[in-house]
Amino acid sequence: QSALTQPASVSGSPGQSITISCTGTSSDVGGYNYVSWYQQHPGEAPKLMIFGVSDRPSGVSDRFSGSKSGNTASLTISGLQAEDEADYYCNSFTSRHTGVFGTGTKVTVL
Amino acid sequence: EAQLVESGGGLVQPGGSLRLSCAASGFTFSGYWMHWVRQVPGEGLVWVSRITADGSGSTYADSVKGRFTISRDNAMNTLYLQMNNLRAEDTALYFCARDHNLWELDYWGQGTLVTVSS
Numbered sequence: 531q532s533a534l535t536q537p538a539s540v541s542g543s544p545g546q547s548i549t550i551s552c553t554g555t556s557s558d559v560g561g562y563n564y565v566s567w568y569q570q571h572p573g574e575a576p577k578l579m580i581f582g583v584s585d586r587p588s589g590v591s592d593r594f595s596g597s598k599s600g601n602t603a604s605l606t607i608s609g610l611q612a613e614d615e616a617d618y619y620c621n622s623f624t625s626r627h628t629g630v631f632g633t634g635t636k637v638t639v640l
Numbered sequence: 641e642a643q644l645v646e647s648g649g650g651l652v653q654p655g656g657s658l659r660l661s662c663a664a665s666g667f668t669f670s671g672y673w674m675h676w677v678r679q680v681p682g683e684g685l686v687w688v689s690r691i692t693a694d695g696s697g698s699t700y701a702d703s704v705k706g707r708f709t710i711s712r713d714n715a716m717n718t719l720y721l722q723m724n725n726l727r728a729e730d731t732a733l734y735f736c737a738r739d740h741n742l743w744e745l746d747y748w749g750q751g752t753l754v755t756v757s758s
Contacts (some may be wrong), residue, residue, distance in 0.1 A: 531702060533684070564743040568685070575675075575735060575751065576685065579745035619685050623743045627699045629675070629687035 534559060534620055534632035541638040547608040550635045552620030553601060558630055560601035564623035567596060567605045571616045579618075580605060607637070615639045642667040642747040644736050649752030656726050660752055662719040667747075670694070670714035671732030673739035677719050678732035679751070686732070689721065690739065704730075726756045 535553040542548040552559065558564045559565055568576035578587050580596035583603060584586075594610045603622075607614055620632035648660040662674070676688040689710040691698045698710045709722040719736050733753050737745040 533686075566744055568745070570685075575748040576737075576745070577748075578744065578746045581741075581746075587746060617684075621685075621687070621743065621745070628701060629690065629743060631677075631685040631687055634684040 531558075531624060531626070531628060531630050534622060534630055536618075536620060536632040536635045538580060538633070539636045539638065541640055543612045543640045544605075544610055544612065546610050547606060549612060549638070550605045550607075550618055550620075552603040552605070552622075552632045554603075554622055554630070555601055557589075558622040559598065559603050559608070559620075561625060562623050563598070565603045566621045567594075568619045568621065569614075569616045570619065574608065586627040595639065610639055612639050642738060644738065644747055645747035646734060646736055646749040646752035649734065649754045651757065652687045652726055653758050654727060654756055656720070656756070657724045658726065658754060660721040660723065660734055660754070662721075662749055663716045664719065664738070667738070669712075669717040672710060672720045673742075674710075675737045675745060676710060676719075677735045677737055677741055677745075677748075678730075678754075679714075680732045680736070688734070691719070714727045723754070726754075728756050730754060 566582040570576045584596040675690040679750045689700045733751040735751045738747040740746040
């Protein structure tokens with residue numbers, strides 16, 4: 531199972547919006563609405579930010595939103611803040627009942 | 641508040657074995673699927689394995705299938721990962737995570753480091 535494809539890095543200025551893409555296949559991202567997104571700061575465990583493509587856990591800022599079109603899922607961060615600088619990973623359920631993470635995206639706040 | 645604490649990592653020679661544990665507290669452990677995820681320091685997350693709430697079903701990444709076995713003891717609130725025939729490429733920080741509802745990994749431990757080297 532190959533990793534889902536994410537851009538290596540995305541950057542934006544405070545207050546701007548950025549979008550991170552996550553491209554898979556019809557056997558994972560495109561075939562199921564079980565896509566989740568995780569934020570990871572250096573030295574910390576990952577934190578769930580989005581599940582079920584577009585749902586937010588309680589406690590996660592509404593500046594974070596998710597969507598999907600075909601085989602590509604997306605995470606949008608609006609009103610970018612310094613604390614959003616971190617690595618972000620998508621994850622999907624697959625047709626083999628396994629999981630697969632994306633390659634990861636480093637978000638830099640300029 | 642749910643808490644997960646991994647243990648059992650360490651230095652092991654290629655071809656050796658290691659068993660990781662993940663102690664759960666603060667929630668009804670027997671009601672949730674659980675996962676293992678690994679990460680080479682400085683690199684990305686890699687999904688390893690998952691097990692159903694009652695332990696009856698499990699799946700594995702191709703890279704560990706046949707060498708790793710996931711299991712759980714619901715009476716002891718503990719998740720395990722038995723790792724056999726370890727390779728250098730298995731060197732990583734291993735996290736356990738709770739699955740709230742089909743691939744929704746809402747609680748993670750801090751990880752335990754496995755180093756495979758001679």
